Amino acid sequence: MDLRKRVYGGIETEGSARAAARRFGVSASTGVRLAQRMARTGSLEPGRQGRPAGGGKLAAWRDRLSGWVKVEPDITMPELVAKLQANGGPAVHPSTLSRLLCAAGYSYKKRR
CATH class of the missing domain: 1.10.10 (Arc Repressor Mutant, subunit A)
Known part of the structure; x- marks a missing residue:
């Protein structure tokens, strides 16, 4: 979460997701996805992984x-x-x- 916050802070100050990603040593797509996640959900928290409980073929x-x-x-x-x-x-x-x-x-x- 710390890196996500720092990268997003860099996006806010620099105005470019790609430049902020370069500055923190992550891929450009990571910077773009973080900016999109913040715009869509209002949070930088990673999404839940896996299938929801209670489903499945049984x-x-x-x-x-x-x-x-x-x-x-x-x-x-x-x-x-x-x-x-x-x-x-x-x-x-x-x-x-x-x-x-x-x-x-x-x-x-x-x-x-």
């Missing part, structure tokens, strides 16, 4: 998967994948289902 199936696990608590992840695909769901890896169920509050317990 979002529509979350409740149905939870229901299947409640009915049959000892179902394995490969069995759950097969059941999902048999019901027209997307092809996913068992570990993907495991992460989804752990996020939903289910825990994994090994039994002897």
Whole structure:
């Protein structure tokens, strides 16, 4: 953030994004993008990265998967994948289902 503020301060004083970028040793496109970000959002904070939580191809199936696990608590992840695909769901890896169920509050317990 410090460099972003200094570069933008240079843009304000020099009037040129490219000149300010040269002065601080960053690319000209970085200076231009900082000026555009400030004009568009009013902030120099970097944008959030990644996909928003709660999306993905299993979002529509979350409740149905939870229901299947409640009915049959000892179902394995490969069995759950097969059941999902048999019901027209997307092809996913068992570990993907495991992460989804752990996020939903289910825990994994090994039994002897």
